[in-house]
Amino acid sequence: MDILSSTLNNAVNFNPATTIDSVVSSLQLLATVASIANVSWPENSPVKGLWPLATHSPYDWDFVSEVDDCTSHALHGKRTAHTRGKVLGGSSTINHSVVQRGSKLDFDEWVKAGHTNWNWESVLKYFKKAENMLDKKLVNGPTSKYHCDKGPFSVKPQSKNKLFVEKNGRLLKGYSELGMHILEDPFVPIPNGTGGLYLHIKDDKEQSRRASTAEEYLLPIKDKSNFHILKEAQVIKILTNHNKEAIGIFNNYFSDENDLERMIEAVKKIKELENVPEYSDVGGRFIRPPLPECDDLDYQSHSYWACYVKNMATTIFNPASTCAMGLVVDDNLKVKGMKKLRVVDDSVIPFLPRGTTTMITIMIAEKAADIIKKEHEVNKGLQCDPPLATTEIEQVNVARFLGLMVDAHGTWESHVDYASKKLNRFVFVLRKLTNIASEKTALLADHGHVEST
Ligand SMILES: Cc1cc2nc3c(=O)[nH]c(=O)nc-3n(C[C@H](O)[C@H](O)[C@H](O)COP(=O)(O)OP(=O)(O)OC[C@H]3O[C@@H](n4cnc5c(N)ncnc54)[C@H](O)[C@@H]3O)c2cc1C
Numbered sequence: 105m106d107i108l109s110s111t112l113n114n115a116v117n118f119n120p121a122t123t124i125d126s127v128v129s130s131l132q133l134l135a136t137v138a139s140i141a142n143v144s145w146p147e148n149s150p151v152k153g154l155w156p157l158a159t160h161s162p163y164d165w166d167f168v169s170e171v172d173d174c175t176s177h178a179l180h181g182k183r184t185a186h187t188r189g190k191v192l193g194g195s196s197t198i199n200h201s202v203v204q205r206g207s208k209l210d211f212d213e214w215v216k217a218g219h220t221n222w223n224w225e226s227v228l229k230y231f232k233k234a235e236n237m238l239d240k241k242l243v244n245g246p247t248s249k250y251h252c253d254k255g256p257f258s259v260k261p262q263s264k265n266k267l268f269v270e271k272n273g274r275l276l277k278g279y280s281e282l283g284m285h286i287l288e289d290p291f292v293p294i295p296n297g298t299g300g301l302y303l304h305i306k307d308d309k310e311q312s313r314r315a316s317t318a319e320e321y322l323l324p325i326k327d328k329s330n331f332h333i334l335k336e337a338q339v340i341k342i343l344t345n346h347n348k349e350a351i352g353i354f355n356n357y358f359s360d361e362n363d364l365e366r367m368i369e370a371v372k373k374i375k376e377l378e379n380v381p382e383y384s385d386v387g388g389r390f391i392r393p394p395l396p397e398c399d400d401l402d403y404q405s406h407s408y409w410a411c412y413v414k415n416m417a418t419t420i421f422n423p424a425s426t427c428a429m430g431l432v433v434d435d436n437l438k439v440k441g442m443k444k445l446r447v448v449d450d451s452v453i454p455f456l457p458r459g460t461t462t463m464i465t466i467m468i469a470e471k472a473a474d475i476i477k478k479e480h481e482v483n484k485g486l487q488c489d490p491p492l493a494t495t496e497i498e499q500v501n502v503a504r505f506l507g508l509m510v511d512a513h514g515t516w517e518s519h520v521d522y523a524s525k526k527l528n529r530f531v532f533v534l535r536k537l538t539n540i541a542s543e544k545t546a547l548l549a550d551h552g553h554v555e556s557t
Contacts, residue, residue, distance in 0.1 A: 158198035159187045167353060169419075174364075175355040178395055178415035186353055187421055192335070193318030196462055199421065201304040201314050203259045204459030205231055205467075208293035214454055219435050222471075224293060230470040231291075231463065235259060238307055247289040256320040257466060260305040272300065278382040282373065295459075304462065317466070346439055358414055367417065368409045422461045427451040436475050437468075448472045 158164055167186040169176065176184045189195035208224040215223045232252040237243050238260045243253050262268070276298065280286050285297030306313045325331050358364040375390045377383045392403070398411035427433055427447045432440065437452055439445040450465040457464055 155198060155200055158189075159185050163189060163191045163198055165190050169355045170352040172354050172356050172359075174358040174414050176357075176415070176418050177397055178393070179418060184355055184418050186419065186423070191318075192322065192333070193316035195421070196304070197314075197316040197318055199304075199462065200460075202460050203302045203304050203463050204295075205291055205463050206457035206459040207295060210455070210457040210459075214429070217430055217454060219429055219454060221435050222429075227467050227471070228293075230467040230474075233470050234463070234466045236307065238305075239302070242289055242291070245289070247292055250289070250291050250293075256324075257317075257463075258305060258307045258315050258320070259302050260307075262301045262303050274382045274386070276300070278377050278380045281380045281382065282376055342445075346442060346445060355419065357417055364410060364413060367413045368406070371409055371413060420460075422450075422456075424450040424453040424456055424461050429454040436479070437472050446472065446476075 160166055165186075165188040167188060168181075169184040169186060171182045176182055187195075187198070189198045191197045211222060211224045211227055228250065232250070232255070234255045234257045235252045236255045236258040237251045237253050238258055240253075242248070243251050262272075276286055279298050287295055287297045287299035289295075290299050290302060304315045306315045306319075322333065326333065358367070378389050383389075393416075395412065395415050397415055398408055401408040401411055427439075429435060429437070429452050431454075433447050433452050434440055437446045437448055439447060448469050450461045450468075452468060453461065453464060
């Protein structure tokens with residue numbers, strides 16, 4: 105949402121004289137954030153390396169998984185924390201900051217599933233549009249065609265700290281000795297291999313200052329008259345006929361045998377590092393933790409590794425695809441069967457990608473902004489349709505919550521209530537968060553609960 109509203113808002117400044125922009129300039133943009141009291145701008149971003157402190161903090165929705173048959177049995181209570189940012193910038197404000205784009209192979213799969221508008225060439229355009237690549241080696245190097253240093257989303261190589269460089273170099277050399285390709289640029293279309301990480305870090309001298317979408321996309325537009333941020337507000341209901349059931353989070357990671365087999369292979373591969381001089385010379389070894397469910401099995405047998413994986417595996421917090429394109433939303437991100445409701449967040453990613461999800465979500469939001477602008481151009485006649493009063497056109501808003509965004513060009517459905525006089529441009533029933541804890545039970549474990557009428 106941060107990205108989308110900023111991109112739409114900035115479009116107003118480009119050329120207000122054009123038809124698209126005169127339509128776009130009639131948009132009112134709303135960000136609702138179920139943040140905690142006093143959550144403000146970037147100073148609330150934890151220092152990057154301290155991200156674990158965000159889990160179970162007031163900045164976290166604090167969801168946990170249900171106990172299932174096949175995952176995380178060695179974890180406390182056999183449950184996985186499903187941390188999710190409850191703060192401006194969402195999870196980007198508290199996440200691990202790793203920047204990845206997935207692979208062209210992911211987007212080939214999107215195309216194969218019929219989402220042809222989301223082919224590699226078209227998504228690359230938006231990855232680049234968003235990017236502020238601070239590594240000039242990449243911007244001016246042989247892979248420069250995949251990069252841009254003019255976007256808002258800053259990307260920097262991880263620390264140059266001497267100790268880190270030495271340890272990381274050893275790790276990469278070890279991987280290389282196992283036959284893995286070391287990538288100079290992890291953003292090439294098919295990044296098959298491994299390499300140094302790139303992080304979402306501010307463009308300043310202090311390596312430890314994280315960036316966030318709040319800082320990069322919302323802060324620059326926060327004082328614009330058609331942009332509204334409602335903090336400490338929790339959307340609890342959207343008045344549509346879009347029904348969604350509240351469910352718990354079941355990881356079920358290894359319910360598919362193929363996933364289990366692939367993870368066992370991965371663990372065995374990593375264990376081979378023990379035999380690589382880079383590791384063995386410094387006493388590096390695979391640690392065997394006590395696992396009551398597995399300890400009676402022959403160590404290193406297939407059944408042991410299967411048990412090990414099921415006990416030890418957890419999440420690295422990149423769930424996606426709960427409102428998948430093709431199933432819940434169409435290629436323009438509109439909820440199927442509805443004209444004026446879009447979802448723009450990581451839940452629309454059709455299949456789990458080969459990488460982390462922030463950058464893909466940002467690409468989706470950038471592209472969504474263009475889709476919306478284009479639709480307004482195509483449908484410009486709508487403004488003149490007799491039933492629509494100008495004031496109602498002006499009440500078009502793009503609001504987002506739980507990953508749900510309404511893009512209404514025209515009047516709202518007749519059954520929709522306006523929230524209040526003060527917020528007369530919003531159609532959602534918003535409730536002040538006076539007691540997050542008691543409200544939380546009403547939330548859907550995924551991104552929140554959507555109560556429908
Ligand atoms: C701990 C952690 C580490 C991660 N590490 C990485 C990483 O290293 N690299 C990477 O690429 N990705 C990472 N991710 C994933 C990445 O952060 C997400 O994919 C990305 O932020 C998704 O953006 P989003 O807009 O879909 O959701 P979010 O960023 O979660 O934003 C949702 C927003 O909606 C608000 N909201 C939710 N419900 C309501 C409601 N009812 N009312 C009002 N507001 C509401 C939330 O408070 C939040 O502000 C990580 C995530 C976590 C949690």
